[in-house]
Amino acid sequence: MEAVPASNGAAEPATRYEISPVDYFAQIRRCRRINDAQSENFSVVGAYHSHPRRGPEPSETDTAQAFRDFVFLIVGLGGTAGGMQIGAYMLNDESLTPVQLTVVD
Numbered sequence: 001m002e003a004v005p006a007s008n009g010a011a012e013p014a015t016r017y018e019i020s021p022v023d024y025f026a027q028i029r030r031c032r033r034i035n036d037a038q039s040e041n042f043s044v045v046g047a048y049h050s051h052p053r054r055g056p057e058p059s060e061t062d063t064a065q066a067f068r069d070f071v072f073l074i075v076g077l078g079g080t081a082g083g084m085q086i087g088a089y090m091l092n093d094e095s096l097t098p099v100q101l102t103v104v105d
Contacts, residue, residue: 003048004027006019006020006023006024006027006047007020007022007023008020009021009022009023016061017049017050018065019047024044024047027044028043028044030042031043031044045070045071046070046071046072046073046088047070047071047072047073048072048073048074048075049073049074049075050074050075050076050077051074051075051076051077051078052077052078053077053078054076054078054079055076055078055079055080055081055085055087056074056075056076056079056085056086056087057074057076057087058072058074058087058089058096062074062089062096063091063094063095063096066089066091066096067091068090068091069090070090070091071088071089071090071099072088072089072090072096073086073087073088073089074086074087074088074089086101088100088101
């Protein structure tokens with residue numbers, strides 16, 4: 001498992017983050033090449049972004065742009081609890097619902 005940076009494809013990148021479609025599809029193709037060459041099972045399972053002035057709770061924009069079977073990881077840098085907070089969410093019906101994170105070495 002790895003995290004791969006993707007460029008921001010949003011029309012207003014200073015206030016919004018959208019995964020660049022070019023980067024997203026490039027990673028899907030990369031996973032397919034790895035799977036074919038190594039008989040592995042790599043896939044793109046999610047994306048991450050930060051909320052520099054808020055906590056890790058999904059915004060209305062996050063929810064509106066979400067799609068099924070994808071994990072959305074949000075790093076909140078400006079929440080009321082202070083420090084960095086991380087939340088993971090998946091689309092369930094029409095809302096993003098929390099997903100339990102487990103860190104494994």
